[in-house]
Amino acid sequence: MKPTGISPSRRAFLRTALATTPATLVLAQQFFHPSLGLAAAETAPKAYQPAYFTASEWALLMSLVDRLIPADEEGPGALEAGVPEFIDRQMGEPYGYGALWYMQGPFRDAPAELGYQLPFTPRTLYRAALPAFDKAVQARFGKGLVELDEPTRDDAISQLQHGTLTIGILPPLVFFDQLLQNTREGYFCDPVHGGNKDMAAWRMINFPGARADYIDWVEQYGREYPFRPVSVAVTGG
Amino acid sequence: MANRIMPRTDAVIVGFGWTGAIMAKELTEAGLNVVALERGAFRDTYPDGAYPKTLDELTHLQRFKLFQNLAVSSFTFRHGVADQAVPYRQIGAFKPGDGVGGAGLHWSGQHWRVRPEELALRTRYIERYGKAFIPDGMTIQDHGVTYEELEPHFDFAEKVFGTSGQAYRVKGQVVGDGNPFEADRSDHYPLPPQKTPYSAALFMKAAKEVGFHPFLQPSANASEAYTNPYGCQMGPCTFCGFCSGYACYNYSKASPNVNILPALRQLSNFELRTNCNVLRVTLDAAKRRATGVTYVTPKGEVVEQPADLVIVSTFAYNNARLFMLSGIGQQYDPRTGEGTVGKNFTYQTMATIRTFFDVGKNTNPFIGSGGNAVALDDFNGDHYDHGSLGFVGGAPVWCNQAGTKPISGIPVPDGVPAWGKSWKKAVKDSYVNTVSFDVHGTNMAYRDCYLDLDPDYKDQYGQALLRFTFDWKANDIKMSRYITSRALDLAKAMGPKSIQVVQKNFGDHFDTRPYQTTHLAGGTIMGLDRKTSVLNRYLQSWDVHNVFALGSGAFPQGLGYNPTGMVAALAYWAAKAIRNDYLKDPRPLIDA
Incomplete structure (x- = not known):
């Protein structure tokens, strides 16, 4: 595939996403993708309705993954690859409930080399981290992430990655690593899991x-x- | 107390991976009634390896479909004897298996023998370099068995596995351009070597240019259709690239399920019970003889299985845990050096070199076969002088194009950010234009690297988790860094755009997060002296003579090669001792 600009699948995705997302996000999306407009009301695939994430979590998640793997001339971005849908579906799998992890206490502090030692499952981790992250972004940048421009969103994510943005009791890097891993999974997984739409990420590489x-x-x-x-x-x- | 007592059987086998399957075949051939107990589910090519569903990276490598569910049972880790251990909550550094076939269902297929000098490592180093050459605290030992004794069993295992490869020397005659450092063989590999993917071909060319001795690595991935001595059939490997972590859809990768189980299933004196988690080996009052095993079913029923002979063939370290839970032998204490069970836990010391080329190189790393590689043994074992190098151990170096998948496997050059536009561009440019190769080194045994039962954390059955006390030591890092520096010459000879070296720095602690290897060893080590080993040279417990323990738990230290070939040969070696000697007169085969 030699994608140029915004592919038809991305256009269709964003079109349907816009029709079902909160007003603030619609405005944000319009701002970032002015070429799209809202004119297209023709037939489009039904937008994915998140089963786990709330409307505000969903908007924030989309805004995050859109920057982790942005759309450009090289290939699909995380949004058109269906990464948010993938992550939402994973929250309903045994994985989301922490059923693949050893989750018995006591939970103790340990050197980083000894791995994950928190009582959060992927579901509870996202639920705790997303609002805490947005609150921290609000405090630092005066707006929520979805309302920031792209360079500022990248700055906020970078601060999360480097631990300079605190998100309550959660270690910032733990949430960043979880999010990045799930984003890459949704981008490159077999489409049967809801990500990697049209296998566009596979075609790119x-x-x-x-x-x-x-x-x-x-x-x-x-x-x-x-x-x-x-x-x-x-x-x- | 047991809810149910089963009828007595001649032999009970705990764990149905490679060694359990080998022993089941050997003991049923000897006419014994054999019951094998596997803690995990029944698994086979269909449905577990069925095309196309098996070729799903997320399900297998990220969600660990064929691996141990840590929610049921895990381990704890700490770096030093004074530290607090914490659980291995997520699969990372190593990937424990469970289910029928064990790790043998989802391994790669790298099928090695052993370097003869590694079997008598301590004696060898003392003789050649003097006792003072072995650092303080390093507790390496001899296996107590020689290559010549094991050779017929290496040969037979290769025939059972349908191993593809090129021999160098057979019965003293040089027969081809195999590994010139390889010990003498009694026969050729049963199948010719597989084809060579581009990465490995580039590695071979560069290795020759810098004066190394590359060869086609033996693989238990069939290069042609094959029928093994048990009548089990394999089909030729198609290089699908989904080996490690997957059940082979094509009957091409050797596994207990493909290469042994079809022969066992027809027998009336063999029974395989799955989802039976053995809690302990039961002993008589004097703790000198095993009376059988006790296991728990998924319904929580506790069942006693009386048996005259108990084969403990769980994965590596789990043999030590079962000995500890059963009270077989004495727990090792690193402070006093007393006791043996849990002693000499070892791993392997990995380093990786990646070379990045311009777009258009097209190494196509999705093409792959798990055991297929070009390797060199120039720095493995002790055929070169360690005197001036100042370390014990060695490492084979290999380029193993085994199938790189996009979630887990796309390396990018140093300096590329972890996300965003430039990460994406680097991924796009790197995926089909990279050659990676590994320095797969030994790990020596140390006084304070050992296994015992964790005092705090339990499994789903209420039994203590196994606690690992382990960290890297300067000797092994020195070895790995030296060989990696030599392998770097090879990388440069390939003429890449950039090179990336992933290796340990002095002072690095063991990190349980990134995957390294599942080649863990020790804890129930074999040897010649009951004061310093758990098993005698026939893998028989020194303390309870009708218990034999198979697998890499028996290795006194971590080998340079992958362990499966050695594990299989030792299982046949122990089986021979049981069949020819022990069954006629059950007793300790070596006087203590």
Whole structure:
């Protein structure tokens, strides 16, 4: 794929997102994507309705992942890849409930090298961290994240990453790492999980997904692999 | 107390991975009635490896479908004996398995033997370099078995696994351009080597240019259709790139499920019970003889399984935990050096070099086969002089194009931010234009690196978690950094745009977060003296003679190679001793 500007899928996504998101976010989206406008009311896929995140959490999550993997001429951004939908769906999986982690106490402070030692599951971590982060952004920048321009949003995220923006009792880096990991997962996962829409992220890097048989390609040194990716759920070609 | 007592069986096997399956086959061949107990679920190529669902990175590598669920049972870690241990709450540095096939279902397929000198490491270093060369606190030991004794078992295991490779020397005759440092073999690999992907070919060319001795690494991924000595069939590997962490959809990667279980399932004297979590080995009043095992079912029913012979074949360190929970032998105490159970816990010392090329190189790293690589042994073992280098140990170096997936695997050059526009551009430019290779080093044993039971944290059954006390030591970091610096010459010879080195710095603490390797060893080590080992040279408990413990728990220190080949050969070696000797007259096979 050679994406230029905003792809049709991103346009459709944003169009439907705009129709269902709170007014403040609509304004923010308009501001950041002035070319879109609100003219297009033609048929578009139904916007994803988050099952776990509240409207304000959802707006904030979209605003965050949009900067972690922005849309540009190289390939899809996190929003059109469906990263927020992916993260919301993961919150309903055993993973979201911390059912894959050892969660028995006591929870103790330990050197960072000994790994995650907090009583938060992914669900409770996002629920605690998102409003605390937005509050910290409000205090520092005078506006919530969704209302900030792109460079200021990047600055806020950078401060989260480097621990200079405190978010209540949570270590900022723990939340940042969780968010970045889930964002990358939603960007590059098989589309069956709700992310990586149209396998556009795979096409950007030329990963063929579940093609599975490369026996004739093993020793074709240096040749670009020419076939489109396939999903475990959707056949391509 | 047990809710139910099962009829007595001749042998009970605890854990059904590679070693449990091998022993089940050997003991049923000897005419014994065998019951195997596996704590995890039943697994097989269908449905666990079925195409296309198995080729799903998120489910397998990020959500750990085939791995141990830490919510059920985990471990605790601390760096030093005076520290407070905390739980391993999320899978990171290593990925423990469970379920039928164990780690053998979702391994890569790197199938090595052992460097002969590593079997008598302590003796070798003392003879060659003097006793003072071994640093204070390093507790390396000899295995008590020789390469010559194990060779027939290495050979048979390769035939069972359908291993692809190129021999160097067979029965004293040089037969091909295999590993020139390899010990003598009694036969060729059963299958020819696999094809060589581009990364590995680039590595081979550069290695030759700088004067190393690269060779095609043996892999338990079938290069051709194959039927093993048990009548189990394999299909040729198609380089799908989904090996480590996955069940093979194609019957190409050796596993207990593909290469042994089909032969066992037809037998009337074999029974496999899944979802049976063994709580302890039961002992007689004198703690000299095992009477069987006690396990718990998913419904919480506690079941007693009486048996004349108990094979403990859980993963690596879990054998030590089961010995501790059962009261077999004496717990090791790092302060006094007394006791043996839990002693000499070891890992492996990893370093990675990545070379980044211009767009258009197209190394296509999605093409891959788990065990397939070009390797070099120039710095492994002790065929070179360690005297002036001042460290014990060594490392093979290999370029293993095993299949890089986009969530877990895309490296970017140093200095690239973790997110945003420039990260995305770097990912796009790097994915198909990178060559990575590994320095996969030994880890020596130390007095204060050991296993015991955690006093605070419990598993879902109320039993104490295993506590790891472990940290890196200067000797191993010195070894790894030296060999990595030599491998850097090779990286430069490839002519990349940039090079990235991921290695340990002196003073670094063990980090449980990033994945390193699942090659853990020790805790129930084998040896020649009951005062310094848990098992004798036949893997028989010194204390309870009808208990044998298989797996890498028996290694006195961490090897340079991956452990599976050694683990399989030792299982056949122990099986031979049981069949030919022990069953005729059950007793300690070595007088203590």
